[in-house]
Amino acid sequence: MHIEGCGLKLFFGTERVTDVTVNALFDLAEETGVMSKMSAMQSGEVVNFIEGYESENRPALHTAMRDFFEQRQTSAPAKEATELAYKELEKLKDFLNDIETSNRFTDLIQIGIGGSDLGPKAVYLGIEAFHKPHRKVHFLSNVDPDDGARIFRSVDLEKHSSSSFQNRGRL
Numbered sequence: 001m002h003i004e005g006c007g008l009k010l011f012f013g014t015e016r017v018t019d020v021t022v023n024a025l026f027d028l029a030e031e032t033g034v035m036s037k038m039s040a041m042q043s044g045e046v047v048n049f050i051e052g053y054e055s056e057n058r059p060a061l062h063t064a065m066r067d068f069f070e071q072r073q074t075s076a077p078a079k080e081a082t083e084l085a086y087k088e089l090e091k092l093k094d095f096l097n098d099i100e101t102s103n104r105f106t107d108l109i110q111i112g113i114g115g116s117d118l119g120p121k122a123v124y125l126g127i128e129a130f131h132k133p134h135r136k137v138h139f140l141s142n143v144d145p146d147d148g149a150r151i152f153r154s155v156d157l158e159k160h161s162s163s164s165f166q167n168r169g170r171l
Contacts, residue, residue: 044077107155109138117141 001013001022029035041047042063050056064073064081072082099105110120117139124137131137138151 042073042078043075044073044081106134107136107138109140109151109155111140113141113143115141 001015001017002009002011004010037047041060044059044061044064046057046059048056048058048060059077061077061081064078064085073079110117110124112118112120121139121141124139138155140148140151
């Protein structure tokens with residue numbers, strides 16, 4: 001039980017998936033118009049509107065922010081989001097270079113609420129053997145004030161450069 005696409009192979013034979021399950025999922029995707037909805041989302045159309053909640057009347061451009069492929073989305077909103085992502089990536093590269101060449105920074109606090117810490121934490125754990133001595137990474141993954149206070153008590157807040165943060169804009 002596997003499927004291939006874009007040079008990737010997905011093996012799901014170890015899961016409780018049968019041909020019946022796969023066919024039902026394909027039928028459901030076709031019935032609900034998943035491909036057209038995905039295309040609309042990637043083009044910057046509003047797909048998550050909830051009546052009465054103005055905050056949800058906006059495009060979900062997180063896919064465009066990750067559009068680093070040769071054939072990028074060409075709609076104006078998606079293109080704008082991708083260009084913004086590239087600018088932010090350059091700022092991040094400069095910031096990381098600053099961290100690399102200085103000893104001012106000793107701690108990194110990654111805040112990811114509701115599961116948003118899982119990807120960065122997985123990457124960190126995968127390369128943890130290569131960490132630099134005297135540098136620590138902390139993960140804050142909930143809104144519990146005690147959890148945040150525990151991390152902030154263990155961090156020397158003097159070991160940062162406020163000008164680095166001020167001059168970078170939004171990271």
